[in-house]
Amino acid sequence: MNWISNYVRPKIRALVQNDTPDDLWVKSPATGQMIFKKELEKNLWVCPYSGYHLRISARDRLKTLFDEGEYTLVELPKTMTDPLKFKDLKRYTDRIKDANAKNEDKEAILVAHGSMGGMPAVVAVFNFTYMGGSMGTAVGEGLLTAARLAVLQEAPLLVIPASGGARMQEGILSLMQMPRSIVAVDMVKEAGLPYVVLLTDPTTGGVSASFAMLGDIAIAEPGANIGFAGKRVIEETIREKLPEGFQTAEYLLEHGMVDMVVHRHELRETLIRIFNLLTQKGPAAKVLPLRDSTEDKAAKPKGNSKAE
């Protein structure tokens, strides 16, 4: 309408934005400090100044875990889109389109296999940028695929949730992913294979109240928000302020709900040691340091099984 709002403000905004192009610098959510993105990537998305663990993308996560950062993604079975024909302020199908446009991967979960410390491993990692990592039918199917693959390859299963919970737009079918995901992890357990969970920020709602809390070993990332009910819901119910550090990984450790809180730099090493201890019952297999490529991988047949 006027000169100030139409012309001056956008110009100023553009100037400010040019100072900090968002693809070069990242603001630390903990301290507000600007961190050079390259440096952050090299540091596995841990703030070099405060140690704050920023969210890491699903693909970056896989790269930090597998030997030499190499893994094979598994194609996931197709599931029904929009079974309820759900519409809130927006159609669910439109939300899916938006999410697909914004994301390289077209669902809230990725399933990969490869080797960790020379041993085969299957990893299912949530893709938080895809609709908040919410668990609908496709995610349930992804977990089942991962579990079947782990059983087939006789490999440990690592699941890494990062999810606000159930996908409301799939209604009751989302709720049904709670038992379905538990059937999945029980298949792995019954095959005598380790099922390890890495709880990352956030793990809440129907995701935390199902497969995520049933790991043989439960590891949490520092500072991650983990809990059943949302903080706002609890505050509204009890009408009091919540205690300091409520629902953080450290809080869960304190209350006996997880085995350990592990810094991202020590994660791969810790996981390999655990897999080793649980599966190599004789003398220890050699544990690789982070991203070491000296191990002779050719000696181990690499699993190339496809998902059913």
Add this chain to the structure above:
Amino acid sequence: MQNFLDFEKPIAELAGKIEGLRHLDDQSSDVNIADEVSKLEAKADKLLRQTYAKLSSWQKTQVARHPDRPHCKDYISQLIEDFTPLAGDRNFAEDYAIIGGLGRFRGHSVVVIGQEKGADMHSRVKHNFGMARPEGYRKAQRLMDMADRFNLPVITLVDTAGAYPGVGAEERGQSEAIARSIEKCLGIKVPLISAVIGEGGSGGAIALATANAVLMLEHSIYSVISPEGCASILWRSGDQAKEAAEALKLTAQDLEKLEVIDEIIPEPLGGAHRAKQTCIKALGDSIERHLKELLKLNGAELRQKRRDKFLEMGQKGL
């Protein structure tokens, strides 16, 4: 005094008129009044029939939460003989939101577990409005283990707004308690029959409802989130609960189409609370039928079929 829901206002008005005329009738012996009463009663009946034949999802939500609706205890006292309540999770506390114990259902020794909302202010507070803490779900696991050990079928009655959201509940592992309870449901080698008698609220409900047969009363609801919760997240305002209730497809009729539940138990005209005994008996009959079928299977089959049932879900849309 009967409680009427907001959409029952015309019915309530008629009921008020009938009541007034009856009062007059006590004092005089006018035949016309008796006539008028029966006419009005027929009208009220018709209105009730019309209203309840096309309840919206939100109206069903209201009926499912009706304060006079029969609750878990009513079902147990009418259907279970020699009910022997068992308390405690052997770890921290007794949670009155989930009641459970041994009893005899139509000739079968069974374990019964269910959420109890309470019937008056005092009992509602005692039962925490049917919202269980981790101890409730751990007690449920303990009872399911016992059922497994003694080869007793398990009947669960689901009626909860959801698991309790509180600081203590989080500290003591609400998520883990629910997850283990679902895992226990999936693991036991005895028949497990679950009935949603009022509200099937999210994780708090599925923790007891991962069953061989899942039954729902005609006007009960079962949902991943309450309409209010869904509205406040997706519409950013709790006022859109009606729209959310429609969108969530939380009625027994929708869930049957989605093949998530096995059977709908018809309710008496005007909802379970208008003829409690009839409704409770109807559910008992259905449970008995399912139990008879399930008792033909051995433990491994029961367990496998339960798993397969949940694995097959999600192939049918609306």
